[in-house]
Amino acid sequence: MSETGLRERKKQRMYQAVSDIAVRLFLERGFDAVSVAEVAAAAEISKPTLFRYFPAKEDLVLHRIADHEGEAARVVAAARAEGTAPLAALRRHFLDGLAAADPITGVNDHPQVRAFYTLLYGTPSLVARLHAHLERSEAALAEALGGGLGARLAAGQIIAVRRILAEENWRRISAGERVEDVRREAVDAAGRAFAALEAGLPHLAAGGGSGPGPGHPETIVTE
Incomplete structure (x- = not known):
C-alpha cells in the first residue's frame, strides 16, 4: 500500500477513535456537560489537534453518519x-x-x-x-x-x-x-x-x- 494510503487509513482511524470517545462521554454525562477540552484529554490529543479533525463539537457526533x-x-x-x-x-x-x-x-x-x-x-x-x-x-x-x-x-x-x-x-x-x-x-x-x-x-x-x-x-x- 502506498504511503498516501497508509496516511489516509491512519487519519480515518483517528477520526473514528476520537468520535467514539466523545460519543461515550456525551452519552454518559450529556452533550452540553462535556467540553471539547475533556474530549481531547480523554483521546490523549491536544485541543488544536482535535479541531483539525472536527471543526465543531457537534461534528464529533455527526461523524457517525458522515458516510x-x-x-x-x-x-x-x-x-x-x-x-x-x-x-x-x-x-x-x-x-x-x-x-x-x-x-x-x-x-x-x-x-x-x-x-x-x-x-x-x-x-x-x-x-x-x-x-x-x-x-x-x-x-x-x-x-x-x-x-x-x-x-x-x-x-x-x-x-x-x-x-x-x-x-x-x-x-x-x-x-x-x-x-x-x-x-x-x-x-x-x-x-x-x-x-x-x-x-x-x-x-x-x-x-x-x-x-x-x-x-x-x-x-x-x-x-
Missing part, C-alpha cells in the same frame, strides 16, 4: 452508469436499508443505536448541525441529477422523503414498538412515498438519462 452524506448521490451516479432510473435505485436502496436494519433508516432497536439517536435528536445544537448535513446531501444529489434549479428542487424532495420516513420509523421505535412491526409498515410507507415522488418527478422514474432543464415543471411534486 451517509453523499449516499443518495452515489446511488444515483451508479444507477445512471447502469442505465437504471434514479428513483428506482433510490427506492431499492432505502428498502435494502430497512431489510438490513440500517440505523440510518430508523428501524433498529439496538441499545447503542437507540442511545445515539436519543442523543442526536434530543440535543438542539446537534439537530441544527444535522440540517447542515442534510443540506450537503441535497447539494451532492442535485449535482448527481445534473445540477440547476430543477435538480435542486428534485433533490430537496427526495432527501426530505428519506428523512421523514426515517424519523417516523425512529419515533415509533423509541416509543417502544416492535422492530418487525415498524419494519413491515415502513416498507409500505416507503413504497407509497416513492410512488408519489415518481408521479411528481416522472423524468427520474423512467430510464437513466438526464432530467429536464432547470425550473422544468416536472421537478415540482403537486397534489
Whole structure:
C-alpha cells in the first residue's frame, strides 16, 4: 500500500477513535456537560489537534453518519452508469436499508443505536448541525441529477422523503414498538412515498438519462 494510503487509513482511524470517545462521554454525562477540552484529554490529543479533525463539537457526533452524506448521490451516479432510473435505485436502496436494519433508516432497536439517536435528536445544537448535513446531501444529489434549479428542487424532495420516513420509523421505535412491526409498515410507507415522488418527478422514474432543464415543471411534486 502506498504511503498516501497508509496516511489516509491512519487519519480515518483517528477520526473514528476520537468520535467514539466523545460519543461515550456525551452519552454518559450529556452533550452540553462535556467540553471539547475533556474530549481531547480523554483521546490523549491536544485541543488544536482535535479541531483539525472536527471543526465543531457537534461534528464529533455527526461523524457517525458522515458516510451517509453523499449516499443518495452515489446511488444515483451508479444507477445512471447502469442505465437504471434514479428513483428506482433510490427506492431499492432505502428498502435494502430497512431489510438490513440500517440505523440510518430508523428501524433498529439496538441499545447503542437507540442511545445515539436519543442523543442526536434530543440535543438542539446537534439537530441544527444535522440540517447542515442534510443540506450537503441535497447539494451532492442535485449535482448527481445534473445540477440547476430543477435538480435542486428534485433533490430537496427526495432527501426530505428519506428523512421523514426515517424519523417516523425512529419515533415509533423509541416509543417502544416492535422492530418487525415498524419494519413491515415502513416498507409500505416507503413504497407509497416513492410512488408519489415518481408521479411528481416522472423524468427520474423512467430510464437513466438526464432530467429536464432547470425550473422544468416536472421537478415540482403537486397534489
